[in-house]
Amino acid sequence: MSPVDLKTTGFGTRAIHAGQEPDPVTQAVIPPISLSTTFKQSAAGVHSGYDYSRSGNPTRNGFETAVAALEGGKYGLGFASGSSVTATIISTLGAGSHLISVNDVYGGTYRYFTKVASKNGVEATFVNLSVAKNIEKHFKPNTKLVWIETPTNPTLCIIDIRAIAEIAHAHGAYLVVDNTFMSPYFQNPLSLGADVVVHSVTKYINGHSDVVMGVAVTSDETLYEKIQFMQNSMGAVPSAFDCYLARRGLMTxxxxxxxxxxxxxxxxxxxxxxxxxxxxxxxxxxxxxxxxxxxxxxxxxxxxxxxxxxxxxxxxxxxxxxxxxxxxxxxxxxxxxxxxxxxxxxxxxxxxxxxxxxxxxxxxxxxxxxxxxxxxxxxxxxxxxxxxxx
Missing domain, CATH: 3.90.1150.10 (Aspartate Aminotransferase, domain 1)
Known part of the structure; x- marks a missing residue:
């Protein structure tokens, strides 16, 4: 069987086949769940791509590959929850940083920005972004990130991703878009200029109310490496079984x-x-x-x-x-x-x-x-x- 050409296949085909090759040993159509926490090395420090499951896991990798393919990104990173995606990304900013968030944001994100990030030296400003130019006057020399949802939760306000991306980049900040409400099927923020797209996998991607997970996707190698380092260091990674269930949900x-x-x-x-x-x-x-x-x-x-x-x-x-x-x-x-x-x-x-x-x-x-x-x-x-x- 030839490998799937992810550049030419339709959404439904990618949702089923991306990161989901038959098992090389048994040829099982659905790859087995990799529950091992550690992996044999051929020599000290020499391994096949996996050494410890917090750092990387075959089942998680299959899920990450699939979501990245659906969002049109190069890199996917799975997390234990949508909130842990938020925490991990914000941890890359460092104390003394400033971020701008759409004011109509998920309550858990608002709570993290105001009750946790603020205590770690990251200041957040909340702005009505129903009109993109509203953001201009809120940038500071230390503004590193803009965070939006669209549609917003719960008033379903639509934010102009392309316009916000252009303004953010002009000020040296990068743009994160929470795409949970739309899913990769209805919206792809990376194609509109966003630098990182995030999802609460718990919602549409898994789709069956039986998994708590999150994911981040980017095509920026530098951002990917920063987030991946924090992901591994903080350890908020999903279990292999949750990744299996989420990958299963993704198919439909x-x-x-x-x-x-x-x-x-x-x-x-x-x-x-x-x-x-x-x-x-x-x-x-x-x-x-x-x-x-x-x-x-x-x-x-x-x-x-x-x-x-x-x-x-x-x-x-x-x-x-x-x-x-x-x-x-x-x-x-x-x-x-x-x-x-x-x-x-x-x-x-x-x-x-x-x-x-x-x-x-x-x-x-x-x-x-x-x-x-x-x-x-x-x-x-x-x-x-x-x-x-x-």
Whole structure:
């Protein structure tokens, strides 16, 4: 069997075959999980590419290779969680550094920047980047990194990756893009000028709510070596079994994302017409203020929908309590539909004042649309919303 040509194959083919060659000994189509923590050396300091599993593991390497191929990058690095990706990248900056982050950022990232990085001498400035030029006045001589998500979590604001990359590079900073919400299927930030793209693998890439992992991808060899050194030194690496599960999930990413988006579009359109909904936020709707930007830099609109209900948190809780198929839980990107209230769940670590500025109110609801039958999901939302306002 000839090696897969990663430069010419389609997304689905790469998702299945990249980093996934049949076992050279048994010819098993699915390579066995490499659980060994250490590897035999032919002489002192001479090995076949693996010496200790924290530094590198065959199963992890297969997963890293596959994600890098899907993101159009040269190097992939797997981590024990999405948060450990963040911590490891920030650790490369050093004390006395400054970073700029989009203000509407995942609560765990906000917490790390404000409660941990700040104590280690790294200052963070949070900026509304719905308009790219807003970032200009916030650069300092020691600004080394710009961190964005797009769409943002949870208000689904779209950030112009190419414009931010150009400005960051002009100031000598590099750009990191959290691409978790879009997955490599719908968006490839490296092709738009980003230097590093990161994912919480826990979400769409794994796709089955049974693995906690993270990954970083870059084509910059210098950045790769810095992050890899910190990865090995800090040791926040995933287990071989988790890498196996995530690689398995990756095989169906294309068809899963297609169904996530199809369902999300239908549900967003339904919610716009529901009498109990004040506003629907979905980049695939013409009503989204950055719909045209989303069409330019994305290949689709994804499976995340946020909406504002009428009434109060009491109405929201009544709705949540009557849902049958949609599960009240944190996280996103699984095959099952999950719903949450960011103000009191995923973004509880963000101060009330900052939540108010961002529009993360008690009646803002975030829905991760799964791949169930969409008619069942709409019926579930309808009956729960009707009961919430009796």
């Amino acid at each position: 990413l294309e068809i899963r994302m297609q169904r996530h988006e199809q369902n999300a579009k239908t549900i967003a359109a339904y919610l716009e017409k529901n009498e109990h909904i004040e506003a629907v936020i979905y980049p695939g709707l013409a009503s989204h203020p950055q719909h045209e930007l989303a069409k330019r830099q994305q290949k689709g609109f994804g499976g995340m929908v946020s909406f504002r209900t009428k009434g109060t948190l009491d109405n929201v809780n009544k709705m949540l309590g009557h849902l049958q198929y949609i599960t009240l839980a944190e996280s996103l990107g699984g095959v099952e539909s999950l719903i949450e209230v960011p103000a009191v769940m995923t973004h509880g670590s963000v101060s009330p004042e900052d939540r108010a500025v961002l529009g993360i109110t008690d009646t803002l609801v975030r829905l991760s649309v799964g791949i169930e039958n969409v008619e069942d999901l709409i019926n579930d939302l309808k009956q729960a919303l009707d009961k919430a306002y009796l």
